Amino acid sequence: MISQVLRIAVDTPSDTAMIEITETVKQAVLESPVASGVVWVTTTHTTTGITVNEGLPDVEADLIAMLRRFAPTEDPAYLHARWLPSDGAMAINSATHQRAALLGPQVAFPIENGSVVLGSRQCIYFAELDGPLRRTYLIHILGEASPTSTDLGESAQH
Amino acid sequence: MISQVLRIAVDTPSDTAMIEITETVKQAVLESPVASGVVWVTTTHTTTGITVNEGLPDVEADLIAMLRRFAPTEDPAYLHARWLPSDGAMAINSATHQRAALLGPQVAFPIENGSVVLGSRQCIYFAELDGPLRRTYLIHILGEASPTSTDLGESAQH
Amino acid sequence: MISQVLRIAVDTPSDTAMIEITETVKQAVLESPVASGVVWVTTTHTTTGITVNEGLPDVEADLIAMLRRFAPTEDPAYLHARWLPSDGAMAINSATHQRAALLGPQVAFPIENGSVVLGSRQCIYFAELDGPLRRTYLIHILGEASPTSTDLGESAQH
Numbered sequence: 001m002i003s004q005v006l007r008i009a010v011d012t013p014s015d016t017a018m019i020e021i022t023e024t025v026k027q028a029v030l031e032s033p034v035a036s037g038v039v040w041v042t043t044t045h046t047t048t049g050i051t052v053n054e055g056l057p058d059v060e061a062d063l064i065a066m067l068r069r070f071a072p073t074e075d076p077a078y079l080h081a082r083w084l085p086s087d088g089a090m091a092i093n094s095a096t097h098q099r100a101a102l103l104g105p106q107v108a109f110p111i112e113n114g115s116v117v118l119g120s121r122q123c124i125y126f127a128e129l130d131g132p133l134r135r136t137y138l139i140h141i142l143g144e145a146s147p148t149s150t151d152l153g154e155s156a157q158h
Numbered sequence: 159m160i161s162q163v164l165r166i167a168v169d170t171p172s173d174t175a176m177i178e179i180t181e182t183v184k185q186a187v188l189e190s191p192v193a194s195g196v197v198w199v200t201t202t203h204t205t206t207g208i209t210v211n212e213g214l215p216d217v218e219a220d221l222i223a224m225l226r227r228f229a230p231t232e233d234p235a236y237l238h239a240r241w242l243p244s245d246g247a248m249a250i251n252s253a254t255h256q257r258a259a260l261l262g263p264q265v266a267f268p269i270e271n272g273s274v275v276l277g278s279r280q281c282i283y284f285a286e287l288d289g290p291l292r293r294t295y296l297i298h299i300l301g302e303a304s305p306t307s308t309d310l311g312e313s314a315q316h
Numbered sequence: 317m318i319s320q321v322l323r324i325a326v327d328t329p330s331d332t333a334m335i336e337i338t339e340t341v342k343q344a345v346l347e348s349p350v351a352s353g354v355v356w357v358t359t360t361h362t363t364t365g366i367t368v369n370e371g372l373p374d375v376e377a378d379l380i381a382m383l384r385r386f387a388p389t390e391d392p393a394y395l396h397a398r399w400l401p402s403d404g405a406m407a408i409n410s411a412t413h414q415r416a417a418l419l420g421p422q423v424a425f426p427i428e429n430g431s432v433v434l435g436s437r438q439c440i441y442f443a444e445l446d447g448p449l450r451r452t453y454l455i456h457i458l459g460e461a462s463p464t465s466t467d468l469g470e471s472a473q474h
């Protein structure tokens with residue numbers, strides 16, 4: 001069994017951004033010795049998310065609008081809005097923690113014959129929710145170098 | 159290590175539907191040679207989700223109502239509402255992409271002694287958010303044929 | 317390959333609570349023979365969640381407020397509000413099922429050199445949404461005892 005953890009840096013361009021990383025993930029799997037197994041994409045932060053959606057700019061913009069609707073940037077009810085001694089700064093990002101909880105921190109996809117198995121419209125996104133910042137996410141590849149996968153094909157159901 | 163990717167077709171009955179697939183997943187694991195490992199259930203689409211909940215029709219209906227409340231089907235602010243050259247059709251499904259982001263595309267459960275480890279009320283759902291369509295989800299089984307699992311039992315905490 | 321499933325009991329203190337379990341997960345991985353692989357943290361219930369966020373009490377309180385805003389505890393439109401023969405009780409917890417769907421039932425993190433790979437602010441939470449109750453979550457550790465991980469280091473991107 002091989003288990004590789006790659007740390008990928010990304011400089012995010014703005015406070016909120018859907019950054020497509022599908023090609024980076026595909027390429028990492030192609031360059032890995034793993035032929036059969038799984039790849040996880042996982043953020044290392046609590047005000048970012050990893051999500052999957054269709055790679056269209058207007059879908060991305062509507063997802064960002066949804067996150068703002070879900071958790072407004074400012075709300076007088078937020079408690080996480082105070083001087084934070086550990087940061088030496090005001091905490092003003094409660095909304096971004098809530099948006100991160102909605103999106104979740106990771107996704108996983110199978111590796112078959114050395115390639116990621118993705119649906120034809122599935123794109124992987126690093127979602128910046130509290131940028132711009134230098135961020136890091138993990139590409140974790142686990143499996144075997146020799147092909148062990150058995151594609152059992154499509155079977156009708158329901 | 160064994161890694162098997164099954165592609166399961168499902169014909170969804172309506173525009174939005176919670177389709178329980180627990181038995182399909184359990185059966186696939188039973189028929190697999192893997193005795194100890196993990197199973198992922200992953201959609202291949204961007205307007206569907208995979209989620210876990212209790213198998214009660216009124217819970218399912220309330221979850222669908224929640225998704226409609228979360229992302230209304232129509233909203234004049236949606237940008238993904240235009241002629242889409244790549245599809246040769248109008249894009250009118252921004253809400254379904256947002257609902258898919260909320261539910262997420264997958265879940266994973268352990269395999270122990272050849273069976274999926276699920277809580278007594280945990281049912282796995284394929285959530286159709288933009289049907290009716292023929293859809294495909296993956297059952298990805300990874301592990302060993304011989305039992306390697308060590309059930310360390312329940313330990314009190316907190 | 318080693319695959320271990322630990323069942324961890326937790327007595328939750330109130331109807332809704334963010335219970336940090338990071339140290340329990342870290343310790344389980346340290347005590348496991350797995351040096352290289354993955355750890356999943358998965359709930360066995362449908363009215364709880366597993367989520368990742370920053371370990372600050374005001375962030376936790378704002379997340380709970382977000383869940384209440386997302387799915388109000390009572391709503392006359394909820395259908396899951398009736399006598400439930402299988403439970404011998406009234407079903408009055410539709411909101412908690414919806415909140416569980418938002419948070420999701422699990423997270424996974426890499427294991428490298430015998431330790432969990434977590435971002436510096438990432439804390440793992442068991443989210444009680446319908447307590448107080450005795451609950452169980454799984455710590456599932458899968459991998460190899462010998463170090464197989466290759467840390468390929470940080471590479472700039474974007």
